[in-house]
Amino acid sequence: MGKIFNERTSVEVALTLFLEQISPLRASEEVRLEASVGRVLAGAVLAGRNVPHYRRSAMDGYAVRASDTQGASPANPVLLELSDRVEEGSCAWIHTGGPVPEEADAVLMVEDTVTTGDLVEIRAQVYPGRNVGGIGEDMKVGDLIFEKGHMLRPCDAAVLASLGFEKVPVLRKPLVAVIPTGDELVSRDKVREVPPPGTVLETNGLMAGLYVEQWGGIPRYSEIIPDDPLKLKEALEVNLDADMILISGGTSVGKRDHAPEALEGLGKLLVRGVGAVPGKPTTLGIINDVPVACLPGYPVAGLVALYFFVRAGLRKLAGRPSEIPEPVLKRRLAAKVSSKIGYVNFVRVVLEGDSVRPLMGAGAGVLSSVAKADGFLLVPENVEGYEPGDEVDVFLME
Amino acid sequence: MGKIFNERTSVEVALTLFLEQISPLRASEEVRLEASVGRVLAGAVLAGRNVPHYRRSAMDGYAVRASDTQGASPANPVLLELSDRVEEGSCAWIHTGGPVPEEADAVLMVEDTVTTGDLVEIRAQVYPGRNVGGIGEDMKVGDLIFEKGHMLRPCDAAVLASLGFEKVPVLRKPLVAVIPTGDELVSRDKVREVPPPGTVLETNGLMAGLYVEQWGGIPRYSEIIPDDPLKLKEALEVNLDADMILISGGTSVGKRDHAPEALEGLGKLLVRGVGAVPGKPTTLGIINDVPVACLPGYPVAGLVALYFFVRAGLRKLAGRPSEIPEPVLKRRLAAKVSSKIGYVNFVRVVLEGDSVRPLMGAGAGVLSSVAKADGFLLVPENVEGYEPGDEVDVFLME
Numbered sequence: 106m107g108k109i110f111n112e113r114t115s116v117e118v119a120l121t122l123f124l125e126q127i128s129p130l131r132a133s134e135e136v137r138l139e140a141s142v143g144r145v146l147a148g149a150v151l152a153g154r155n156v157p158h159y160r161r162s163a164m165d166g167y168a169v170r171a172s173d174t175q176g177a178s179p180a181n182p183v184l185l186e187l188s189d190r191v192e193e194g195s196c197a198w199i200h201t202g203g204p205v206p207e208e209a210d211a212v213l214m215v216e217d218t219v220t221t222g223d224l225v226e227i228r229a230q231v232y233p234g235r236n237v238g239g240i241g242e243d244m245k246v247g248d249l250i251f252e253k254g255h256m257l258r259p260c261d262a263a264v265l266a267s268l269g270f271e272k273v274p275v276l277r278k279p280l281v282a283v284i285p286t287g288d289e290l291v292s293r294d295k296v297r298e299v300p301p302p303g304t305v306l307e308t309n310g311l312m313a314g315l316y317v318e319q320w321g322g323i324p325r326y327s328e329i330i331p332d333d334p335l336k337l338k339e340a341l342e343v344n345l346d347a348d349m350i351l352i353s354g355g356t357s358v359g360k361r362d363h364a365p366e367a368l369e370g371l372g373k374l375l376v377r378g379v380g381a382v383p384g385k386p387t388t389l390g391i392i393n394d395v396p397v398a399c400l401p402g403y404p405v406a407g408l409v410a411l412y413f414f415v416r417a418g419l420r421k422l423a424g425r426p427s428e429i430p431e432p433v434l435k436r437r438l439a440a441k442v443s444s445k446i447g448y449v450n451f452v453r454v455v456l457e458g459d460s461v462r463p464l465m466g467a468g469a470g471v472l473s474s475v476a477k478a479d480g481f482l483l484v485p486e487n488v489e490g491y492e493p494g495d496e497v498d499v500f501l502m503e
Numbered sequence: 504m505g506k507i508f509n510e511r512t513s514v515e516v517a518l519t520l521f522l523e524q525i526s527p528l529r530a531s532e533e534v535r536l537e538a539s540v541g542r543v544l545a546g547a548v549l550a551g552r553n554v555p556h557y558r559r560s561a562m563d564g565y566a567v568r569a570s571d572t573q574g575a576s577p578a579n580p581v582l583l584e585l586s587d588r589v590e591e592g593s594c595a596w597i598h599t600g601g602p603v604p605e606e607a608d609a610v611l612m613v614e615d616t617v618t619t620g621d622l623v624e625i626r627a628q629v630y631p632g633r634n635v636g637g638i639g640e641d642m643k644v645g646d647l648i649f650e651k652g653h654m655l656r657p658c659d660a661a662v663l664a665s666l667g668f669e670k671v672p673v674l675r676k677p678l679v680a681v682i683p684t685g686d687e688l689v690s691r692d693k694v695r696e697v698p699p700p701g702t703v704l705e706t707n708g709l710m711a712g713l714y715v716e717q718w719g720g721i722p723r724y725s726e727i728i729p730d731d732p733l734k735l736k737e738a739l740e741v742n743l744d745a746d747m748i749l750i751s752g753g754t755s756v757g758k759r760d761h762a763p764e765a766l767e768g769l770g771k772l773l774v775r776g777v778g779a780v781p782g783k784p785t786t787l788g789i790i791n792d793v794p795v796a797c798l799p800g801y802p803v804a805g806l807v808a809l810y811f812f813v814r815a816g817l818r819k820l821a822g823r824p825s826e827i828p829e830p831v832l833k834r835r836l837a838a839k840v841s842s843k844i845g846y847v848n849f850v851r852v853v854l855e856g857d858s859v860r861p862l863m864g865a866g867a868g869v870l871s872s873v874a875k876a877d878g879f880l881l882v883p884e885n886v887e888g889y890e891p892g893d894e895v896d897v898f899l900m901e
Contacts (some may be wrong), residue, residue, distance in 0.1 A: 134774060142713050156871070158779050159700030163868065165757040200757055202687050202800070204701035243869045250874060258900055259713030260806055265689055266706040267870065284564055289600050293664055302557030302600035308664040315657030359563040361600055402600070408658055429854065429877060432830035432899055456827065470561065471641050471795040472665065473554070476648060477660040502656055 112378050115486060116413055116449045119376040119389060123414055124390045129424035132277040138262045144275035145424040150251040155241035156267050160205040161413060163236045165195040167225055168209035171233040183227040191324035196225055205237050212236035254424050279422040281317045282344035284327040285310035286337060287353040287402060292329055309353040309407045316411050319503055321423040332361035341371055346393055348422055354402035357386040364388060364399040380450040380486050383469035384409035403469035410453045433498040436461040442491045444484035454499060461499055478502055510776050513884060514811055515848045517774040517787060521812055524789045527822035529676040536660045542673035543822040548649040553639035554665050555824040558603040561634045565594040565616055565623055566607035569631040594623055602633050610634035651746035652822050677820040679715045680742035681707035681724040684753040685800060690727055707751040707805050714809050717901055719821040726898060730759035739769055745795055746820055752800035755784040762786060762797040776883050780846040781867035782807035807849045831896040834859040838887045842882035851876035852897060859897055876900055
């Protein structure tokens with residue numbers, strides 16, 4: 106009790122230790138294309154059809170035999186008969202997307218023709234295949250269209266639709282148990298008035314659950330667990346059917362902080378205390394195959410633990426591609442940022458024109474500082490801080 | 504028929520003309536905090552409660568009267584009696600988040616004390632207010648917490664929860680009518696086999712609708728409208744209850760392209776043809792107060808029109824903040840990109856380590872090129888292209 110952490114794992118090492126324990130879910134389910142955006146493909150998708158499935162005109166114009174147009178020019182046009190069929194000496198009107206008649210092998214754009222009655226003056230020469238989309242030119246039967254693990258976007262749903270898919274197999278969403286703990290917590294469902302002094306409405310669990318949804322998981326909210334080692338152990342055991350467990354609170358080193366011990370008692374403690382400010386008391390572990398993250402009770406510290414560990418863990422569980430980097434805004438700092446060596450500093454910032462201003466003096470307990478922030482920057486553990494005018498990478502707050 | 508566009512509006516001017524006609528929706532609805540993420544606040548939010556609502560200890564330690572600790576040091580400790588109440592000469596145990604007794608004005612961290620039985624040796628001096636979070640320190644009654652138009656994130660939902668909100672008023676989502684047109688189109692709901700040559704499954708409308716959802720709107724899919732000016736006019740009229748109308752197809756200059764005329768007949772044509780490759784045939788207008796975008800039928804051209812105009816229009820309709828810039832990836836080009844002066848070129852790219860490779864030779868009809876793309880870059884209209892090694896801004900494809 107009352108000791109500062111004797112362990113402190115760097116954020117990078119802690120993340121590696123945590124992710125090592127996590128495997129992407131294997132279970133899949135079928136979803137309709139209309140509900141497929143954001144989901145991750147459970148297997149590779151091969152084209153089962155040719156797209157286009159017929160020889161398609163790329164232009165409004167005339168379907169011709171290319172050989173009939175040889176030598177044609179505005180000064181030296183070739184005359185073809187307008188017909189419904191294409192044979193030597195005849196051509197047929199065709200619109201963009203229309204099927205090119207079997208005997209034709211090219212389409213002449215309408216701008217290169219003059220039509221008078223049943224005669225079409227051909228004023229340009231075309232080569233075979235010109236303006237004709239061949240069968241399977243876009244996608245051929247057997248082509249690999251998407252790899253397993255691809256996260257679907259609206260344009261991808263359209264590709265799948267064009268291949269005749271109605272549903273598509275995607276990975277199941279990870280189920281994440283969210284367990285708020287603390288004698289001081291009062292459920293928002295039960296109390297609508299200001300609770301008595303010394304008690305607060307439970308809000309960290311809500312925040313964790315909503316980030317879980319944002320990052321591709323399904324939160325399952327547990328009732329509030331008091332600061333009682335046995336009750337916490339029970340709550341963990343009951344939730345071992347989940348794909349991940351988040352305990353919010355009870356992870357510091359006070360008399361009432363039982364989360365790390367409960368975790369250690371049932372499974373394996375991987376990390377107790379990380380080099381992050383805020384976020385130091387973050388504790389990570391594993392019970393059977395279920396990764397467990399104990400989030401600090403201070404709301405901003407909890408947010409940092411969510412961003413650093415839960416987000417990455419969930420994305421791995423959900424099979425989301427991790428190789429695509431995070432886009433950032435490059436911005437100049439409007440004010441100095443100080444940071445403690447040995448800790449990654451999570452600095453909330455506000456965008457101000459072409460620069461960013463750090464929100465100073467906002468402790469880990471001040472969630473309103475997050476409400477004010479547009480994004481955050483990270484000061485690495487070996488950097489003492491930044492000066493005004495330094496260029497930094499800013500991540501938008503999700 | 505068969506003419507190239509005699510108008511061509513630059514993307515920038517076209518967007519300005521379109522957005523000028525669009526006002527954010529005013530209608531609002533209440534949603535539960537659990538469903539509030541991504542929604543836009545219909546009004547400013549003021550704090551109706553103080554957070555914290557009691558004097559809160561920031562530490563595990565002892566609540567004291569600061570004056571009792573004057574001069575205390577490890578060499579020269581002050582002895583206080585351990586009690587349940589704080590008076591001159593006594594102190595009380597308190598945990599993080601606990602209510603500081605009325606008579607106390609500071610909390611001494613436990614690390615600066617040694618406790619023996621009922622006596623606490625105070626080994627440091629504290630000033631009044633130390634480690635005590637005052638009432639309303641985070642948020643005070645009447646404080647402006649969020650401005651109207653703020654888009655809610657999970658952390659914001661937690662802030663609102665801590666203020667006692669159960670529901671929150673947000674702007675209604677824009678209703679967007681999606682009208683696919685074209686004699687060649689076949690509904691995916693009706694045909695599951697490969698359709699006959701000359702006909703294709705309707706997929707552009709699905710893509711448009713899914714992007715509408717992604718960008719905060721609610722798509723309402725219309726049945727497929729044939730290339731018949733009267734039918735198209737009817738379809739527009741029937742959908743004038745929507746907040747925006749998208750017509751997919753029928754916007755080029757062929758015999759069967761009636762969308763611009765239908766739009767002009769009922770309302771006002773703002774833009775016919777834009778300086779974008781792909782995407783040239785994009786047509787924009789307004790009927791009564793309903794913005795209408797006619798999307799080219801070539802899927803990639805349709806995608807570009809969605810990205811350039813519909814996305815911005817929807818975000819404005821939905822009241823989403825436009826001042827927050829898009830984050831990008833700065834990458835070097837792995838290959839040359841050529842572009843036509845006078846047109847913004849939408850170049851699909853694949854990430855390859857620290858560089859990006861443009862997907863070349865992928866026409867506007869080749870939707871599979873989008874499936875392969877991780878993102879895109881834009882070549883401005885006054886730039887002829889980029890050389891290998893040039894640094895470019897890459898946007899991830901949503």
